[in-house]
Amino acid sequence: MKKRKNKKEYWQELFGDHCCAVCGRMDDIHRHHIFYGINKKHSEEYGLVIYLCPYHHNMSDEAIHFNKELDLETKQDAERWFIENFGTIEDFRRIFGRSWL
Numbered sequence: 001m002k003k004r005k006n007k008k009e010y011w012q013e014l015f016g017d018h019c020c021a022v023c024g025r026m027d028d029i030h031r032h033h034i035f036y037g038i039n040k041k042h043s044e045e046y047g048l049v050i051y052l053c054p055y056h057h058n059m060s061d062e063a064i065h066f067n068k069e070l071d072l073e074t075k076q077d078a079e080r081w082f083i084e085n086f087g088t089i090e091d092f093r094r095i096f097g098r099s100w101l
């Protein structure tokens with residue numbers, strides 16, 4: 001398992017640090033574990049977290065915890081990132097219990 005660039009730098013490039021990954025809002029930002037529940041600790045370990053405003057986190061129908069499409073898209077991005085940087089899809093499945101791709 002190789003570690004090339006840490007995940008935080010990647011998300012910083014993609015979305016900017018501490019602004020909502022969906023709308024770019026910069027105040028009242030929540031930290032969201034892309035793989036939550038039993039996989040929360042693995043999300044933390046590999047830096048698979050994003051920043052979201054309350055609206056896009058858990059306060060509306062468009063929030064990642066309720067919008068299945070947004071949730072899936074984000075998980076797929078994160079899984080691809082894992083495969084590019086940390087291990088194979090089999091490694092991912094072993095650690096996270098399944099694949100979302």
Ligand SMILES: [Zn+2]
Pocket residue numbers: 020021022023024025052053054055056
């Ligand atoms: Zn937002």
Ligand SMILES: [Zn+2]
Pocket residue numbers: 031032033036057065
């Ligand atoms: Zn969350």
